[in-house]
Amino acid sequence: MTGPVGPLADPLADPPAFLRTLFDRAVEVADPMRALAAHLPPRPPGRVRVVGAGKASARMAEAVEAAWGPCEGLVVTRHGHGRPLRGIELALASHPVPDAAGAVATARMLALLEGLGEGDVVLALISGGASALLVAPAPGLTLADKQAVNAALLASGAPISAMNIVRKHLSRVKGGQLAAAAHPARMLALLISDVPGDDPAVIGSGPTVGEASTPGDARAVLARWGVDVPASVSAALARGSGVVPPGDPRLARTETRVIAAPAQSLAAAAALARAAGCEVRALGDAVEGEAREVARAMAAEALALRRARGPGAAPVLLLSGGELTVTRRGSGVGGPNAEFALALALALDGAPGVHALACDTDGVDGAAEVAGAAIDPGTLARAAARGLDPRAALAANDAHGFFAALGDQVVTGPTLTNVNDFRAILVLDR
Numbered sequence: 001m002t003g004p005v006g007p008l009a010d011p012l013a014d015p016p017a018f019l020r021t022l023f024d025r026a027v028e029v030a031d032p033m034r035a036l037a038a039h040l041p042p043r044p045p046g047r048v049r050v051v052g053a054g055k056a057s058a059r060m061a062e063a064v065e066a067a068w069g070p071c072e073g074l075v076v077t078r079h080g081h082g083r084p085l086r087g088i089e090l091a092l093a094s095h096p097v098p099d100a101a102g103a104v105a106t107a108r109m110l111a112l113l114e115g116l117g118e119g120d121v122v123l124a125l126i127s128g129g130a131s132a133l134l135v136a137p138a139p140g141l142t143l144a145d146k147q148a149v150n151a152a153l154l155a156s157g158a159p160i161s162a163m164n165i166v167r168k169h170l171s172r173v174k175g176g177q178l179a180a181a182a183h184p185a186r187m188l189a190l191l192i193s194d195v196p197g198d199d200p201a202v203i204g205s206g207p208t209v210g211e212a213s214t215p216g217d218a219r220a221v222l223a224r225w226g227v228d229v230p231a232s233v234s235a236a237l238a239r240g241s242g243v244v245p246p247g248d249p250r251l252a253r254t255e256t257r258v259i260a261a262p263a264q265s266l267a268a269a270a271a272l273a274r275a276a277g278c279e280v281r282a283l284g285d286a287v288e289g290e291a292r293e294v295a296r297a298m299a300a301e302a303l304a305l306r307r308a309r310g311p312g313a314a315p316v317l318l319l320s321g322g323e324l325t326v327t328r329r330g331s332g333v334g335g336p337n338a339e340f341a342l343a344l345a346l347a348l349d350g351a352p353g354v355h356a357l358a359c360d361t362d363g364v365d366g367a368a369e370v371a372g373a374a375i376d377p378g379t380l381a382r383a384a385a386r387g388l389d390p391r392a393a394l395a396a397n398d399a400h401g402f403f404a405a406l407g408d409q410v411v412t413g414p415t416l417t418n419v420n421d422f423r424a425i426l427v428l429d430r
Contacts, residue, residue: 008021008275011277011278011426015355019355019424022273022317022357023269023357023424025272026422030260031416032059032060032259032416035259036060036190037067039259040063040064040067040068044121047116048071048123049072049112049121049185050071050088050125051122052073052075052124053077053126053127053129054077054125054127054129054130054204055127056081056125056128058081058083058085059083060190061073061075064088065085065086069086069087070087070088071123073112074109074112076092076102076105078094079093080369091104094132095132096129096367097147098135099135099147102132102135103143113178117184118184118185120186121186121187123190124178124190124207126191126204127191127203127204128204129204130207131167135171135173136171137170137172138170138241141170141233145232145233148229149170149230152228153167153227155327155328156226156227158221158224158227162225166227168205168211170218170233170237171205175207176206176207176248176251180251188254189255189256190257190259191257192260192418193260193261194361196420200258208254210244210247210248210251211246212246213243215237215240261419262285262286262421266282266285266319266422270282270317270319277315279314279315281319283301283320284320284321287320287321288322288323288324291337291340292340292342292343292394294340296343298423302318302354303351305427315429318424318425318426318427319424320421331396332396332398333397333400335366336365337371337372338358338366338373338399341357341372341375342402345375345379350377353427355374355375355376355425357372357374357410357424359372360418361417361418361421362415362417364414365400369411370411371412373399373400373410374410375408388405
């Protein structure tokens with residue numbers, strides 16, 4: 001996890017430290033130990049099962065046991081994102097491509113929900129990453145089929161909402177099916193959002209929420225984004241799927257709440273920036289699109305701001321969240337935050353007075369164990385001095401390699417939360 005937020009650096013004297021403090025504040029606000037307490041009711045009497053999945057699920061379970069004491073249940077999280085739990089079983093699995101450990105954990109979770117009655121209560125803890133960590137292939141599909149589809153979707157540039165439509169119709173647990181498995185027990189689902197718009201049906205592929213899309217919609221996503229899939233996947237979509245439609249009686253006793261979202265974290269960072277004398281311009285908490293294209297648009301806005309401001313003007317902070325995508329064309333890792341930062345540096349072309357930081361709040365950018373990267377007016381000059389070619393790195397989707405060579409990666413380790421991307425561009429008058 002990132003540590004407690006330290007003293008706020010002066011944005012004029014130390015822009016990189018200032019931007020890092022804003023990012024740390026955004027992560028701190030989304031810490032499940034803090035965010036979950038306000039939404040957790042007293043422990044109900046009788047039989048209680050706690051289940052969950054996602055990069056924040058272990059921390060969420062830790063927060064539950066801090067309030068309720070040891071509980072029976074199981075959560076599955078990404079390797080490296082675990083926490084010490086007193087009663088809840090912890091399973092570790094692979095992300096962003098699912099693995100056998102995730103499949104075993106999901107089967108065990110579904111077994112825990114079997115035979116529950118109306119007097120029983122299930123607490124479901126869902127956060128970003130659950131789409132890959134909850135693995136229960138639909139009839140006729142294998143884990144290898146699911147892995148192939150996931151890898152192809154991740155490389156396609158498709159937005160998360162589109163990817164999750166496909167994932168739901170190839171699963172026995174997503175699209176409301178986890179909640180249906182617990183029926184007739186009462187379920188309270190607490191969610192941490194990592195998706196633009198905070199739609200519970202998209203977060204973790206909506207395992208506790210009814211799904212209105214059809215297998216035909218999933219086929220349309222695959223066609224729209226040119227995703228090649230095994231013949232078994234096409235056959236499964238032709239047969240239909242087990243997603244649970246909205247209004248299904250099996251969902252009648254399920255309540256779903258979003259307890260932490262990007263907007264809250266961005267608002268906390270904005271308040272800190274204003275306290276330091278910055279003018280804050282919010283560009284939205286649900287920005288989507290190809291990372292390099294969004295970077296060019298935001299660079300143009302930053303440059304226009306700088307031209308319009310005279311000497312002595314207050315610093316301006318452009319703040320945004322959401323989830324950008326990378327269409328893999330090269331052999332690099334292709335993390336969207338690092339790719340955004342590299343494309344931004346190229347578009348700014350060393351413009352004086354513009355600094356930026358782009359990170360994923362879970363501490364993992366794409367498949368790299370790196371949160372993101374920071375740039376400043378000297379980024380391209382330092383790269384040239386080291387013989388690095390930023391345009392070639394961008395073409396190869398190798399932004400992580402580029403920033404690693406410069407020493408400008410932001411490395412936090414697992415933050416144990418996940419409220420999506422955090423992008424901050426600081427525009428100074430010098």
